[in-house]
Amino acid sequence: MESNHQGSLKGLRILDLTHALAGPFCSQMLADHGADVIKVEPLEGDFFRKMGPFRADDQDKFFGGLFQSCNRNKRSISLNLKTELGREALLELVKNADGLVENYRAGVLEKMGLGYEVLKEINPRLVYTSIRGFGDRVGGESPYKNWPAFDIVAQAMGGWMGVTGMDADHPVKVGGGAGDTVSGLFAAFGTVSALLHAKNTGLGQYVDVAMTDSILALSEIVVSQFSYLGVSAKPVGNGIPGLAPFGTIKVKDGVIAIAAPHDPQFHLLCDLLGCPELKTEAKYLNEGLRWTNHLELNAEIEKYSVLKTKLELKELFGGRVPFSPIYTGEDIFNDEHFAARNMLPLVDHPGTATPTAVPGIPVKMSLTPGEVRVRAPKLGEHTREILNEMGWDNQRIAQLLESGILYAA
Template sequence: MTGPLVGVRVVDLTQALSGPYCTSILADYGADVVKVEPPRGDMIRRTGPFAADDEHHDFGNVFQNANRNKRSIVLDLKTPEGRDVLIELVRSADALVENFSAGVMERLGLSYETLAEINPRLVYTSIRGFGDKRGGESPYSEWPAFDIIAQAMGGLMSITGPDADTRVRVGSGIGDTVPGLFAALGTVMALFEAKSSGKGQYVDTAMTDAVLAVSEIVVNVFDATGASPQPMGNALQGFAPFNTVRAKDGEIALGAPHDAQWAKLCTIMERPDLVVDPRFNSDNNRWINRDAVYAVVEGWVGEHTVAELVELLGGKVPLAPVLDAEAIFANPHFAIRGMLPEVDNPRTGRTSRVTGPVAKLTRTPGQVRHRAPLLGEHTAEILTEAGYDDAQQDALVGAGAACFSSEQELTKEYR
């Protein structure tokens, strides 16, 4: 095992995407992430896509990607015995991450205050749609949330789409993954501080706050002008040219909004006159006269194929072909960067691709070491590490507080 977080133990009570995404980042960089699942398992296990020959439908690709490098233990936290096991795990943990609705952990008798008394150095991280009262009680704190809710309330949807009459969510679940990123960062910062102080703390992450933080145009434009920015398709407020442009055989993304980039583009287009044209001689003037800018650029781009444009502009002016999934899987960049590592898929007997660690640490790199766990795959192993002998483990299973195998009938749910 490698990574800067080797030796850090994380108790992971998260489900769906935002929380598991957070803890997968910690696991990639070496943390021992113990995923505590209810008897029915993480709800996202049964969400596709599934391979055509996967008859089980309990190990979907979304789950595989967000839970690699983790171990799974099944505990029913509604039982006193299951709660006691969790407390034992917390005693030796460095961090706990959960994304339950507000009040669930309190009802289970596992609030931050309770766990902090047991382990004062525990870093406790939560991810909720509108945050936790400990970080500032929102009037919407009781509201449940999904990615689309966070994108809508966080402002991102207000600036996404072809026009003001057609607001759309960003195609990926960044209303989940971006909060997961912020939660992972907050957890690591709190762990760093705890090394010197010996004290843990609560890390409160709101999905809507995270979306707003990366929707900088919403804040910047309104603060400067008092007007709410509107959807502009693939353009960006204040920048031109900065858009997708149609070539002979497809589209490219092109950005040359600053003077030096614009000058290079004009040279390649063999239009040096445009550099000194008063309509185009500054960033702001090009934005004001963007219709004229695009008339010139689109006319030139439309005379070339995507391959020709890549040859002409690549390495000189910011551009990119618009790659779909098939093209990404075949592109050498992502292979060289280790962004599509292979892991085993126990339901097909083949391998699956997941996304790899983004930050490349040269001395203590993160890595995807193994696939996501089957439900309860490591229950016995983790209980043994916590000091439970075989008889005690059997008693927990008999009481319905724990499960060893993901293959048995599992029907209990949290209420």
Template sequence: MGALADLRVIDLTQVLSGPYCTMLLADMGADVVKVERPGGDMIRSNPPFVDDPEAEAYGGYFQSVNRGKRSLELDLRTDEDREAFLSLVDHADVVVENFKAGTMEKFDLGYETLRERNPQLIYSSIRGFGDPRTGETHRQGQPSFDLIAQALGGVMEITGPEDGPPTKVGPGVGDIFTAALNAVGILAAVHHRERTGEGQYVDTAMYDAMVSLAERTVYQYSCDGEPPTRQGNSHPTLFPYDAFEAADGHVVVAAFNDRHWQTLCEAMDRPDLAAAYPATPDRLRNREQLRAEIAEWTRQQTTDDLVELLDGRVPVAPVQDTSEIFEDPHVHAREMLADVTQPGADDEMTVAGSPIKMTETNPRPRGRAPLLDEHREELLGDEESTGDRQRAESDD
């Protein structure tokens, strides 16, 4: 049993931010009931597929962030399905949605309505710009995606080469980081409820999350009045802390403290650099010259040679692609690749494992993603909460 095995979560979310949040909870053992609109989550049909898109129930996008959940298809515009949803809320611990502000109120299913049914309910929302209940702004109601959040929150402005345009971070951090923060908020609210019996509203905005993710830009601007901008792979206050070309790829080197710098200079057979630039301010003032010196040396070595030479003495790593990640023994030892059944395919699909590790209740993907409406009978015929069932089984 997972750490959250007594928690039932009603998941109204779709696409990435909300499903990733509830995936974290499901990996930790929560019973996550994915309530899907007619036709299901819009990303069910998104590629890639293991083999045959026509035969497989859904693609990798949906599988990855909806593993271990149960599915129920409901049309909240109808009285019958609205009542079915309310019957689930009566026995739920958490409701999560990522609609635009005001959407649930159109169905008369907003926080205040649900709280009347279940005073201990924790209602959580992930929106581009937050909810008026926690701070009203002119942006609320506007649609938002990862790209919008990264642009507004300052992440794109500090990402990319110095002489290039603002660049989106590869993974959807506007969605995923917001989702992780929302999961933290939900668990904090659960803890508060255990102490007080009070439910509450939890709200996480993608824009807010990106400001938090780019936290160093805030204090930098506060201190010097200059808005930080792109510096490629380097760091504004640390050097060397950068990516360097090798003979067969790239490595990153983080030798910014004095001891690591001295060791790097020894490996380069450049005692003159160690003597001339012994302290951080010296290296920062002369970073362009020093970067060129280091780059000339690394280009003459393979990535394996550089790692072998520096590993254990200077922080260094090769820049890996996904095929190399799949081959890395560390990734397998840490169970960061998980195989799940892919309905309609003859082979399994591999998804990212849980990065949260626990000694007694270790999180893990708990099975494949659900088929649309797969669990209707067991959910609508089940009036007892997951927590009640498991407590009864424990008593037995």
């Protein structure tokens, strides 16, 4: 059975009026699976272009590593939407688009005459997706609708920071920009769902995603404990209430993560570590008792685990007990799993001669697999190409370039 490497979303055109991480991450997912994503940037470009990391020999300081990581497989057109002609160009693009994704602050595009109510009159089948810190009117107007937000704000209000860390006095955000990427994931799901509806009915719709809502949707411990018990969950370090052993333990050369809370797993763990007597000790006889005495249990396990290295434990536990060393970036790049799954594909990077790795595509599809086809675009790299496709002649494009309405790389 042959596969189609053009992706399951081939034939769809998405206009990407996003910046930073949440919006670009959403539209990149669509691009990875075949959609023609046109990144519409202001003349100064997405400010994320200036964010590192940069290599020492990099000659292009307007194309950083973070931008590369969330804008691959896209084309870039640069328009001055503060001008009438720039807005007219966008409206022409909207006529033949299937979707549009934006993450400006609430009301910004409406003030420009480019809000959903205007665009749906031009293209009734358009799926219009917005990602904001606290959403927009469609999903329920938040009192914080006009507040700016970043990843840490969403994690703090959505519930994650209140349960992450070793204690309540030292809350910790989840590493990386999860407040952005999680909302980008939900926005991509919502966009594809609405696109399927539009295909079946010819009617587009507004998809309203809030970063804070997205974090709350994945805060099952916070919601369930308060809903059922009236208790606000507290940080429990790397564990989960009710499960033990579950978390991190010390080993000879560092720390590992381990999860063996159920009887068969726990018994096997004890046998492999050489402490079978723990299986029959009264305070560890069942899952409930192990959680009640989890601090003491961890200390007992560590008496044996500190005698072995991570590599020795990998050979001992691998395929038997759920376990992993705490990986660094170097460990990830050296592990054969990520190579086998093509999770670190290489792309060209403007300004440096050496290709760079970007995070791969986690959704593997047998017939229509996604693919990292091309690097992120330079600012306005496809301005002429896209406008030519719309039927604009080169003379008209040249005039608009000279007048500061457009920019082309």
